[in-house]
Structure formats: structure tokens, C-alpha cells
């Protein structure tokens with residue numbers, strides 16, 4: 001069990017608090033807005049609006065907006081024997097390091113941290129307790145700093161893109177006559193199950209599609225529609241738009 005403070009308990013920070021608590025770590029949840037802490041009082045070991053009180057943990061997760069991340073981190077006055085894990089999109093490791101004496105890990109997580117199913121990109125590679133704590137939240141991949149904008153789009157923003165696709169599948173079911181709860185369950189579980197196969201299998205995505213598409217059956221008819229469409233290009237454009245915004249945030253934060 002490691003003591004971790006999470007500063008900023010909105011959507012991402014709240015998910016991290018829940019995931020860390022579920023993994024039996026000692027979690028202090030800190031936010032300037034008391035209402036953000038209400039739902040976490042039964043989850044975290046402690047909740048506080050006092051940033052100074054939260055700043056003593058050996059691992060401090062910074063989950064405030066990119067526009068204030070540097071200012072909040074500077075105000076914490078962390079020591080070199082502490083580690084700050086910043087999840088702020090677009091805020092570079094060098095900006096963070098110029099703001100604190102603590103060791104810095106930049107991480108792009110996603111909301112599935114709440115369920116221990118996070119996909120996260122980190123730089124540099126975490127070690128010791130920090131590595132162990134992050135691994136308790138899901139899959140952690142070490143990448144280069146200049147790949148963080150892309151990771152922000154793929155696995156940080158990615159859940160929103162997947163929710164959109166789940167919604168489209170769900171809607172097709174509802175329009176075909178399925179009960180809305182049934183359509184929601186079938187669509188979401190299908191994404192979860194397909195993701196599990198993709199993670200567990202050694203086969204390529206094309207081989208997996210082939211495994212679903214029984215000869216002369218139904219799947220190939222749907223796949224022909226997808227292959228003839230521009231869905232793949234449009235998804236690529238969505239990733240690029242998010243990636244470009246991450247780079248813009250870096251420029252905005254650097255200018256301050």
C-alpha cells in the first residue's frame with residue numbers, strides 16, 4: 001500500500017481516486033471545489049480542500065486543467081524525494097520539471113483507471129513504487145515525450161471516440177426494433193468482448209475479422225460496406241484533430 005494524493009478530483013482525478021482505492025492504496029483526494037469531493041468521501045482515505053495537506057504524499061497525482069497545472073504544481077512546494085505524476089494534456093515534462101523539485105512523470109491515462117482497465121502512456125519510464133502503483137490501474141506503456149500528443153489522442157481521448165461508435169451500434173439496434181437497454185448492453189459488451197479478443201489473441205486484426213466472417217455468411221456483407229466507406233479515414237482525422245489540439249495546448253501553456 002502506497003500513499004498517493006490526487007489533486008484535482010474532476011472526471012479524470014475522480015476515476016484515479018476510485019481506481020487507486022480499489023487497488024488498496026492509501027488515497028488522499030484534494031480539490032478546491034468541495035462538491036468534487038462529496039462522492040469521494042466514502043472512497044478515499046481522506047478528502048481535503050487544503051493543497052498543502054495533500055502535498056506530503058510520496059506520490060502526488062496532478063489532475064487539474066492544463067492551464068493551471070504549472071501554477072498549482074509550483075504552489076505545492078514538493079521535495080526531490082517525492083514524485084509528481086501529471087496527467088495534464090499538453091503540459092510537457094520540461095515545463096513540469098522547471099516548476100518543481102520533485103521527480104516528474106508525465107502520464108496520459110484514461111477514464112478506465114476507475115476499473116483498473118486504464119490504457120496509459122508515460123514518459124519517462126516510472127520505477128519502484130510509482131511503476132507499481134500505475135500498473136495497478138491498468139496497462140502502462142512508456143513512450144517518448146514527442147509521442148505524447150499522439151497518445152493523448154489515441155488513449156486519452158480514445159474512450160470518447162469508442163463511446164461514439166458504441167452509440168452508433170446501439171442506435172442501429174434501437175432503430176431495428178431492439179429495446180434500448182438491450183441494445184445498449186449488446187453494443188457495449190460486444191466492444192468489450194472484441195477488445196478482450198484483440199488483447200488476448202496473437203492474430204492480426206485482419207485475421208480476427210476473417211474469424212468472425214463465416215464463408216457465405218452475414219459479417220462479410222457488413223464488412224464490404226465498411227471497407228467501401230471512408231470510416232477508416234474519418235477515424236484517422238479525429239485522432240489527428242485531437243493530436244493537433246494537444247500540441248496547441250503545449251504552445252499555449254509554454255507561452256504563459
Ligand SMILES: NC(=O)C1=CN([C@@H]2O[C@H](COP(=O)(O)OP(=O)(O)OC[C@H]3O[C@@H](n4cnc5c(N)ncnc54)[C@H](O)[C@@H]3O)[C@@H](O)[C@H]2O)C=CC1
Nearest residue numbers: 008009010011012031032033036063064065066087088089
Ligand atoms: N477527462 C479525461 O478523460 C482525461 C483528462 N485528462 C487530464 O486531466 C485533467 C483534468 O481533466 P478533467 O478531469 O476532464 O477536468 P475536470 O474539469 O472534470 O476536473 C478538474 C478538477 O480540478 C479542480 N481544480 C481546479 N483548480 C484546482 C486547484 N487549484 N487545486 C485543486 N483542484 C483544482 C476542479 O475543481 C475540478 O474538480 C486535465 O489536465 C486533462 O487534460 C487526461 C486524460 C483523460
Ligand SMILES: O=C(O)[C@@H]1CCC=N1
Nearest residue numbers: 089152153156157158
Ligand atoms: O479532452 C481532453 O483535453 C482530455 C485529455 C484527453 C482526454 N480528455
